[in-house]
Amino acid sequence: QSALTQPASVSGSPGQSITISCTGTSSDVGSYNLVSWYQQHPGKAPKLMIYEGSKRPSGVSNRFSGSKSGNTASLTISGLQAEDEADYYCCSYAGSNWVFGGGTKLTVL
Amino acid sequence: QLQLQESGPGLVKPSETLSLTCTVSGGSISSSSYYWGWIRQPPGKGLEWIGSIYYSGSTYYNPSLKSRVTISVDTSKNQFSLKLSSVTAADTAVYYCARHVEYDWFDPWGQGTLVTVSS
Numbered sequence: 001q002s003a004l005t006q007p008a009s010v011s012g013s014p015g016q017s018i019t020i021s022c023t024g025t026s027s028d029v030g031s032y033n034l035v036s037w038y039q040q041h042p043g044k045a046p047k048l049m050i051y052e053g054s055k056r057p058s059g060v061s062n063r064f065s066g067s068k069s070g071n072t073a074s075l076t077i078s079g080l081q082a083e084d085e086a087d088y089y090c091c092s093y094a095g096s097n098w099v100f101g102g103g104t105k106l107t108v109l
Numbered sequence: 110q111l112q113l114q115e116s117g118p119g120l121v122k123p124s125e126t127l128s129l130t131c132t133v134s135g136g137s138i139s140s141s142s143y144y145w146g147w148i149r150q151p152p153g154k155g156l157e158w159i160g161s162i163y164y165s166g167s168t169y170y171n172p173s174l175k176s177r178v179t180i181s182v183d184t185s186k187n188q189f190s191l192k193l194s195s196v197t198a199a200d201t202a203v204y205y206c207a208r209h210v211e212y213d214w215f216d217p218w219g220q221g222t223l224v225t226v227s228s
Binding site: 003032034036038045046047048051052057089091093096097098099100101102103 | 148155156157158161169171172205210212213214215216217218219220221
């Protein structure tokens with residue numbers, strides 16, 4: 001099972017919106033609405049930001065939203081803030097297996 | 110508040126077996142609907158799911174690691190454990206444990222523990 005494909009890096013200015021894509025196949029992202037997204041600051045453990053494609057856990061800002069179209073899931077962060085600068089990973093159920101994306105480094109300019 | 114904490118040796122020799130334990134506090138490992146998982150992250154690289162276990166002992170393993178991985182659970186100690194055999198330098202990584210909703214998300218995560226494979 002190959003890793004999901006994410007852009008290596010994205011950037012945006014404070015207040016802007018950015019979108020991170022996560023491309024899989026019909027065996028994972030395309031078959032299940034079970035994509036989750038994680039934020040990881042340097043030296044810290046990942047934090048769940050989105051689950052089941054578009055649901056936000058309690059405590060996560062509504063500036064974070066998720067969606068899916070076909071084999072590609074997306075994470076959108078609106079109203080960028082300096083604290084959003086981090087690595088972001090997607091993850092999908094793939095039939096008795098879970099596969100992560102390679103990660104995207106978000107830089108807030 | 111549920112918390113997870115990894116523990117185990119930080120240095121393992123090549124060809125030996127890596128052994129880690131995750132201790133769960135603030136909740137029961139026997140809770141229904143939750144699996145308990147291991148995920149690793151080589152230095153400077155991305156996340157890789159290793160495997161997950163239910164309190165009953167039912168397991169899922171990453172197909173690429175399945176031949177070398179054993180995950181077990183000790184409900185009396187509220188712990189679950191990872192064994193990875195025949196390790197090489199490629200197994201050097203930060204190893205995380207996390208609560209895993211079956212089919213779905215991982216949360217919360219432990220702080221992670223760095224395991225280096227070196228002679």
